[in-house]
Amino acid sequence: MLDHSKADKITSDLLRSIRMNKSFVVWMGILGISLVICLYAYTIQLREGLGVTGLRDYVSWGMYIANFVFFVAASLIGMLISAVLGLSGQKWITPITRIAEIIALAFAAVAGLVIVSDMGHPERLLNVFMYGRIQSPIIWDVTVVTVYVLLSTLYLFIPLIPDLKICHDKIDNITPLQSKIYKLLSLNWKGTAEQVALVRKMIRAISIFIIPVAFGIHTVTSWLFASTLRVGWDSTIFGPYFVTGAFVTGCAGVIIAMYFYRFNYKLGDYLTDFHFDKMAKLLVLVSLVYLYFNLNEYMVPGYKMKKFDALHIHDLFVGNHALLFWAVQLGGLVIPIILLLFKKMRTPKPMLFIAIAVFIGAWFKRYIIVVPTMEHPFLPIQNVPLNFKIYTPTLTEVLINFAPFVLVLLIITILSKVVPIIPVQETIEEFEETHK
Amino acid sequence: MLRRKFNLKISISFLLITVLSIPAFAQGWDVPEAQKSKNSNVVFDAGATKEGESVFTKNCVSCHGNPGKGNFMKTLTPPPPDLAGDKTHNLTDGELFYILNTGRGVMPSFKNILSETDRWKAIAFIRSFHKGYVQVVSKTDPEKSKLVKINVSFDEKSNKVTVDVKANEKTGVVALKETEVSLFAKRRFGNLQIEKSGRTDANGVISFNFPKELPGDKEGNVELIVKISNEAYGEVESQSKMKLGIPTDVPSLTKERSMFNVMKKAPWWILITYFSGISIVIGFFIYMLLNLKKLFDLGKK
Numbered sequence: 001m002l003d004h005s006k007a008d009k010i011t012s013d014l015l016r017s018i019r020m021n022k023s024f025v026v027w028m029g030i031l032g033i034s035l036v037i038c039l040y041a042y043t044i045q046l047r048e049g050l051g052v053t054g055l056r057d058y059v060s061w062g063m064y065i066a067n068f069v070f071f072v073a074a075s076l077i078g079m080l081i082s083a084v085l086g087l088s089g090q091k092w093i094t095p096i097t098r099i100a101e102i103i104a105l106a107f108a109a110v111a112g113l114v115i116v117s118d119m120g121h122p123e124r125l126l127n128v129f130m131y132g133r134i135q136s137p138i139i140w141d142v143t144v145v146t147v148y149v150l151l152s153t154l155y156l157f158i159p160l161i162p163d164l165k166i167c168h169d170k171i172d173n174i175t176p177l178q179s180k181i182y183k184l185l186s187l188n189w190k191g192t193a194e195q196v197a198l199v200r201k202m203i204r205a206i207s208i209f210i211i212p213v214a215f216g217i218h219t220v221t222s223w224l225f226a227s228t229l230r231v232g233w234d235s236t237i238f239g240p241y242f243v244t245g246a247f248v249t250g251c252a253g254v255i256i257a258m259y260f261y262r263f264n265y266k267l268g269d270y271l272t273d274f275h276f277d278k279m280a281k282l283l284v285l286v287s288l289v290y291l292y293f294n295l296n297e298y299m300v301p302g303y304k305m306k307k308f309d310a311l312h313i314h315d316l317f318v319g320n321h322a323l324l325f326w327a328v329q330l331g332g333l334v335i336p337i338i339l340l341l342f343k344k345m346r347t348p349k350p351m352l353f354i355a356i357a358v359f360i361g362a363w364f365k366r367y368i369i370v371v372p373t374m375e376h377p378f379l380p381i382q383n384v385p386l387n388f389k390i391y392t393p394t395l396t397e398v399l400i401n402f403a404p405f406v407l408v409l410l411i412i413t414i415l416s417k418v419v420p421i422i423p424v425q426e427t428i429e430e431f432e433e434t435h436k
Numbered sequence: 437m438l439r440r441k442f443n444l445k446i447s448i449s450f451l452l453i454t455v456l457s458i459p460a461f462a463q464g465w466d467v468p469e470a471q472k473s474k475n476s477n478v479v480f481d482a483g484a485t486k487e488g489e490s491v492f493t494k495n496c497v498s499c500h501g502n503p504g505k506g507n508f509m510k511t512l513t514p515p516p517p518d519l520a521g522d523k524t525h526n527l528t529d530g531e532l533f534y535i536l537n538t539g540r541g542v543m544p545s546f547k548n549i550l551s552e553t554d555r556w557k558a559i560a561f562i563r564s565f566h567k568g569y570v571q572v573v574s575k576t577d578p579e580k581s582k583l584v585k586i587n588v589s590f591d592e593k594s595n596k597v598t599v600d601v602k603a604n605e606k607t608g609v610v611a612l613k614e615t616e617v618s619l620f621a622k623r624r625f626g627n628l629q630i631e632k633s634g635r636t637d638a639n640g641v642i643s644f645n646f647p648k649e650l651p652g653d654k655e656g657n658v659e660l661i662v663k664i665s666n667e668a669y670g671e672v673e674s675q676s677k678m679k680l681g682i683p684t685d686v687p688s689l690t691k692e693r694s695m696f697n698v699m700k701k702a703p704w705w706i707l708i709t710y711f712s713g714i715s716i717v718i719g720f721f722i723y724m725l726l727n728l729k730k731l732f733d734l735g736k737k
Contacts, residue, residue: 133699134710143710147717154724161731187728188735195734202727209720383511 006435007428011170014420014427017265019173024417031410038403041396042117050120052396058381059374059391064118066366067401070249071111071408072145072221073242073362077250078104078152079214080286083207092278094430095270095422097159099257102421103250105152106411108217110404112145117400137223140216148217151210157185158202162425165189178418218242225369231301231312232373241293247286248333249362255279255355257412259348261421270422273347280346283358287337294329312376320390321372328368332361467534474530475574477670478553480560488561491554495546503565512542520565529571532559548618548627548663552671576668584612586662586674595648597630597680599662601640603669611640615666619644621681622659652681 045052055062081100085093116122132139168182189195219239226238235241258279262271301309302317316325336354339345345354371391381389393401478484496519501507503520517523524532536555539545546555563569580603587600597619601612615636620627628650636642652658658681665671693701 134702134706135695135697135699140710143714150721154721158724158728187732189731190735192734192737195731198727198731198734202724202731205720206724213717383509 006431010428010431011166011424013267013269014422014424015167015171017421018167018171018417018419020417023264024413027413028410031406031413035403035406035410038399038406041399042403044396045117045400046121052394053400054387054391054393054397056388056391057384058377058388059371061118061370061374062391063367063393063397063401064114066363066370067404068111068114068118069221069242069366069370070363071107071114071404072218073246073249073366074253075104075106075108075111075148075152075250076214076218076243076246077254078155079210080247080250081254082155083210083214085282087204087207091430092275094426095267095275096254096258096279097426098156098419098421098423099261100250100254101152101156101159102412102415103253103257105149105156106408106415107253108145108149108152109411110407112142112149113407114401114404117403137220137227140220141224144213144216144220148210148213151206151213155206155210158199158206159423159426160419161186161189161199162191163420163423165191166424167420215243218246225373230373230378231308231376232369235297237293237296241290241297244286244290244293245362245365248283248290248358251279251283251286252355252358252362255283255351256359259352259355261416262348265416265421267422270427276348276351277343277346280340280351283355284337284340287333287358291333291337294333308376308378312372315372315376316368320375321368324364325368328361328364332358332365336361465531465535465540467531471534472528472530474533475572476529476533476556476559477574477576477578478556478560479573480556480563480571484557484560485564487554488557488559488564491550491558492561495550496558499542503562514541516543519562524562525566525569529559529563532562548620548629551673576670578670580668581670581672584664584666584669584672586664586672588660588662588674588676588678590646590678590680592680595646595680596643597646597660597678598641598643599636599664601636601642601664601666611638612636612664612666612669613638613640615640615664615669617642618663620661620663621650622661622675627661646680650681651684652679654683654685655679656681656683 053062053064055064078101081093082097086097116125119125128138128142132142134140164182164186168179168186171179171182219242222238222242225233226235228234255276258271258276261267298313298316302313305313315321336358339350339354345351375389375391499509499512499516500519501509501516503518506518508516508518527535533555535543536550536558537545537547550558563571583603583605585602585604587602589598589600590596591598599617599619601615601617603610603612613636616633617636618633619630621630622628630646631644634642634644650658656679657677658679660676660678662674662676663671664673690697690701693703695703695706
């Protein structure tokens with residue numbers, strides 16, 4: 001027996017956020033202004049060249065590449081939550097899937113732009129297609145990131161088809177054009193058994209297909225480093241090390257987003273404490289795996305202390321980068337794991353702070369992977385000014401690196417204003433199944 | 437016994453200190469008198485100065501810095517002088533030319549790196565920073581170098597390369613005696629000097645022992661370069677190809693397919709992997725689009 005009033009309540013609850021309001025306009029205004037400031041910094045770089053950054057001959061991969069790795073990492077969460085957990089039959093993920101997919105799409109779409117900012121003149125990107133070599137991981141990275149962006153778009157769109165129809169039918173305070181777009185995109189959805197079966201089949205296919213691609217995107221990104229001989233990068237576990245690190249980043253991102261949606265969109269009935277508790281446990285699980293990889297990554301060379309490794313490891317453990325290194329490892333990994341073992345900490349508010357710490361830690365972790373290695377080449381650095389030896393990002397560079405974050409927030413903000421952030425159709429179906 | 441050992445230690449230390457400090461004392465260049473008065477055939481005009489600047493930028497600037505800017509490599513011992521300075525100003529053209537030719541310590545010899553004209557042009561550029569400098573052009577006739585004929589021959593039995601230097605003067609063929617001759621074999625990354633430079637005998641002839649194991653091209657050909665330097669006839673260079681090396685056929689490193697080659701010569705396995713991956717992806721997207729079309733059509737019913 002269908003509970004119509006309940007289904008209607010779910011629909012109206014979940015569609016409530018799709019409307020213009022004052023806070024949305026203000027928030028978009030803030031993002032817009034921030035973007036203009038960041039773009040102004042970019043025009044300085046275009047005009048003056050990469051010399052306006054802290055990048056020099058030795059540290060030629062700095063904040064930009066760290067940022068790129070971070071963006072690729074954050075985008076992997078869509079695959080983990082929707083595909084891996086979805087295929088393994090976890091029901092609790094239903095209200096989180098779309099949040100994870102939106103985050104994945106936003107970060108993956110912007111990741112490529114981060115690389116373009118590192119190139120100085122953007123038209124240099126064409127060189128990849130004109131002179132690229134298939135033997136280089138760079139070509140594979142460009143390929144696999146593009147594929148992942150397309151797949152993530154499909155992965156967001158296909159489960160959305162029934163919801164788009166609901167949007168068209170149920171939302172009445174939108175313009176006729178918007179309504180038409182909903183209808184067009186809902187591809188004649190009528191909810192017939194055949195259509196339901198077909199959509200389920202497509203979602204299943206894409207869930208399976210996206211797993212190797214997502215592993216590929218971050219493994220290839222790790223190979224950009226691991227296929228060199230440089231200390232700190234010359235590692236056989238870089239692939240899984242990066243992939244698990246990505247899950248940590250993504251989980252933290254999803255928790256922050258969940259907190260925001262729960263309180264701003266008043267979705268407390270859907271994103272419940274139970275969901276937060278589950279996400280906290282997931283974060284602990286992936287963090288433990290990542291911690292294990294960290295142990296391997298630093299313990300093994302740290303035990304052997306080969307000539308050049310020793311230089312690098314000393315710098316990380318007790319040298320110039322020690323403060324950042326330990327802050328990241330303890331504050332971004334060990335302490336969050338310990339805290340989340342307590343039930344009290346697995347509630348929304350403490351989790352928000354823990355997730356923010358993990359998220360920031362994850363960003364600096366990429367910085368710690370990229371920069372110190374570049375400061376330790378095999379050949380001695382001679383007769384160069386101090387700023388060639390020690391990399392310090394400039395304000396312009398920091399602002400340019402901030403732009404992709406603003407873009408991600410813009411994409412997420414706009415998407416969550418035009419589509420229901422929690423799958424409506426699936427939530428109703430699940431409610432019906434549990435209340436038969 | 438102890439005392440003797442002690443003395444020995446002191447003596448060795450003293451000797452070491454003395455020997456090590458010699459370079460510090462030996463500041464001046466001992467330029468032979470005959471070389472000091474040598475002058476250039478190249479006139480130091482605006483053109484020569486301009487060309488000299490490019491020679492200077494390529495070969496000298498990394499250590500000496502730009503003349504007058506004081507941006508020379510201060511970390512070298514002894515530090516290379518700023519060539520706009522008085523010390524350089526006071527040297528004769530011949531002295532500068534000698535220093536450039538021979539080199540010493542950190543300063544390399546440019547004799548076999550730059551042609552004589554280029555060396556003089558570099559000096560022309562340096563002179564453009566010296567106020568009040570007036571050039572004395574060499575009285576020797578630069579056209580005379582065109583009369584020089586260099587004949588190179590190889591004797592397989594003794595493995596010797598013989599260089600015969602003559603000049604076709606109007607009065608007849610003259611043997612150029614006491615002429616400095618250097619022999620080089622051209623290699624991939626520069627010229628390999630064969631033995632030391634020497635001087636021709638009374639017949640204008642000099643022989644060099646050629647190494648037996650020098651690899652040549654497929655046929656065993658080696659390109660020889662002979663450089664001569666004569667007071668009256670200047671510097672002349674000749675090149676000839678001779679069969680005096682071991683025939684060697686080394687295939688180019690970029691001939692085979694490999695990871696370090698260009699994309700067209702990438703290994704098959706990586707090409708197959710990449711393009712099958714791409715095909716699978718394209719196939720998948722086509723499958724998904726067809727399904728979306730099907731979904732659309734189902735809704736029409």
